[in-house]
Amino acid sequence: DLSELVKVAGECGFQTIYRTNPHTGTSCFTESRLFDRSVIVFGSEASGAEEIADSRQITIPMPGGAESINVAQAATVVLFEYVRRNS
Numbered sequence: 001d002l003s004e005l006v007k008v009a010g011e012c013g014f015q016t017i018y019r020t021n022p023h024t025g026t027s028c029f030t031e032s033r034l035f036d037r038s039v040i041v042f043g044s045e046a047s048g049a050e051e052i053a054d055s056r057q058i059t060i061p062m063p064g065g066a067e068s069i070n071v072a073q074a075a076t077v078v079l080f081e082y083v084r085r086n087s
Contacts, residue, residue: 002052009039017041018058019049022068025057028078035082042071
């Protein structure tokens with residue numbers, strides 16, 4: 001239940017909720033606050049995470065006209081970016 005996630009995340013001090021979108025949003029490589037006390041919700045391959053009130057959209061830029069990648073691959077890319085920034 002995404003509304004419960006939003007509630008619990010706020011109670012635990014997470015300020016921002018990001019949701020993935022394969023077509024629009026800020027690049028996960030340039031969103032400066034992506035890992036600052038935030039929650040990242042991954043969604044379906046074709047349409048991304050469903051709408052969440054007050055969430056920000058992030059995307060993984062995919063040159064060459066690729067439509068999308070599966071959710072496990074998307075999570076891997078974003079986690080790699082977290083490790084890269086903190087190395």
